[in-house]
Amino acid sequence: MKRLGLLIFAAALLLAGCRHSSPQTPKPAAYGTQITEVSGGKQLAQVGSPLPQPLVLQVNGADGNPVTGALVTFHGDGVQFTPAQALTDSSGQVTVEAQLGYNPGDYQVTAETPKSGGGAASMSLREIALGYEQTVGRMLNDKYCIRCHDPESTPERVSNLDNLSPAPHQFTDGATLNRISDADLTNMIAHGGPALNKSPQMPAYGATLKPAEIKAMLSYIRTIADPPYQTPGVKYGK
Numbered sequence: 001m002k003r004l005g006l007l008i009f010a011a012a013l014l015l016a017g018c019r020h021s022s023p024q025t026p027k028p029a030a031y032g033t034q035i036t037e038v039s040g041g042k043q044l045a046q047v048g049s050p051l052p053q054p055l056v057l058q059v060n061g062a063d064g065n066p067v068t069g070a071l072v073t074f075h076g077d078g079v080q081f082t083p084a085q086a087l088t089d090s091s092g093q094v095t096v097e098a099q100l101g102y103n104p105g106d107y108q109v110t111a112e113t114p115k116s117g118g119g120a121a122s123m124s125l126r127e128i129a130l131g132y133e134q135t136v137g138r139m140l141n142d143k144y145c146i147r148c149h150d151p152e153s154t155p156e157r158v159s160n161l162d163n164l165s166p167a168p169h170q171f172t173d174g175a176t177l178n179r180i181s182d183a184d185l186t187n188m189i190a191h192g193g194p195a196l197n198k199s200p201q202m203p204a205y206g207a208t209l210k211p212a213e214i215k216a217m218l219s220y221i222r223t224i225a226d227p228p229y230q231t232p233g234v235k236y237g238k
């Protein structure tokens, strides 16, 4: 009986928690004229997962100085924010956690702050959710490709990029990679640089990776491209 009481108590607490998770809009103490990103855009996370880093935005006034106590509201189709609304701190910034939805691909996050004369200032960030296939591609990238295709060195992995000429591109480099067709990318990954009259320093992975893995690699490259990759002839309205 005692247990049942505890259970009911716990359930009541949970319910109360739910009600508290959608608090009333905080009341702004000040208004800005501009909102800018400090950090948190262009992150990758698995579908349904929180972004690794919080979103940090800053509200400034007409004089360019940070505004304390301005209200910032976050929107994004399928994205959950904790909290979805907040007041800027003493450095004019708000920090929120964001969790992406269950569809792989792009998510657009908008942050908005009301202006004193009416209307609102807003800005958008792009975040990217990786589905199963892109996650496999990402793992393969870490294992095989990143040591040449990423300029950043870590204690565990020294980047080779600066020693290569012509230098390979980062897979986020949409300006370059979006112009290469699926067929050519697949060919190059399977048969190496010379398959496309490119550098032999780009190895052939046809014996190492299964066709499905090369497809996963391709899917990963297309998903993280910046600017975003548009399937030829198809425009997605989102």
Ligand code: HEC
Residues within 6 Å of the ligand: 140, 141, 144, 145, 146, 147, 148, 149, 160, 164, 165, 166, 167, 168, 169, 170, 177, 185, 188, 189, 193, 197, 198, 199, 200, 201, 202, 203, 205, 217
């Ligand atoms: C040993 C270094 C090295 C590794 C490892 C490597 N690449 Fe490359 N890759 C290159 C070089 C060098 C080029 C540039 C070739 C050129 O422009 O002539 C290149 C070019 C490419 C290109 C054409 C676009 C670009 O960046 O110029 C693609 C796509 C590519 N590599 C995919 C991959 C994939 C996928 C992997 C891992 C499975 C991989 N590479 C691993 C060296 C490497």
